[in-house]
Amino acid sequence: DTAVSQTPKYLVTQMGNDKSIKCEQNLGHDTMYWYKQDSKKFLKIMFSYNNKELIINETVPNRFSPKSPDKAHLNLHINSLELGDSAVYFCASSQGLGGSSYGYTFGSGTRLTVV
C-alpha cells in the first residue's frame, strides 16, 4: 500500500525517558513534516524537511530532534519526556513545499502518553 506509515501507534512512557517515533512514506514525496495535536485537537507544525534538509523548525523545545536519513524517512526523537509532551503526533508528506495540487498525506498518528 502507498502510504505514510508511523510507528508506534501508541506509546506510553514515564517522565524523563527518551523515545523515538518513526515515519516512512513510499509516495516518492520530497517533503515530510511532523505535526503535534494537543488535547484540544489543535494541530500545529513542528518540523518540515525537504530532501533531507530542515526547512521549518517551529518553537519546539530542543528536547525534540528530528532526523531524516533519506527523503522517505523522518523520525522524531524526544529526550527527557515531560507530561506536557503527551499528545498525538502526526507525520505527513507532500510533493513540494506547498503541498502541491494533491495536498498532504498524513500518517495515522502516534498517541504519546507520558505518565
Add this chain to the structure above:
Amino acid sequence: KNEVEQSPQNLTAQEGEFITINCSYSVGISALHWLQQHPGGGIVSLFMLSSGKKKHGRLIATINIQEKHSSLHITASHPRDSAVYICAASIIQGAQKLVFGQGTRLTINP
C-alpha cells in the same frame, strides 16, 4: 487570535441536511486546505484550493481570496460524514507551512 478561524466549532444536523462550515484567515496564503479527521484519528486531505471552487462527490469547497474566506459544503449529509473538519492555510513565513483552524466537529444524526 489564531490566523485561521473556523465556525462553527460544533455542528449537529439531521441526515440529508445541507452543511456549511466556514473558514476565515488573516494572512496571505498560497493555498487553503480542507482536512477531515475521523473519530479513529486519521487525517485525510479533502481539498487544496487557491481560487474558485472544487467539487468531489457530495463535497464542495469554495474560496474567496479577496475576502479571505473559504467554505466547505456537504450536500445530502449522511451519518458517515460525522467527523472533525479542519481548515488549514498554506502560508509563507520564510518557508511554506500549514497553519490550522481549530476544527469543526460535525455530527450527522440518522
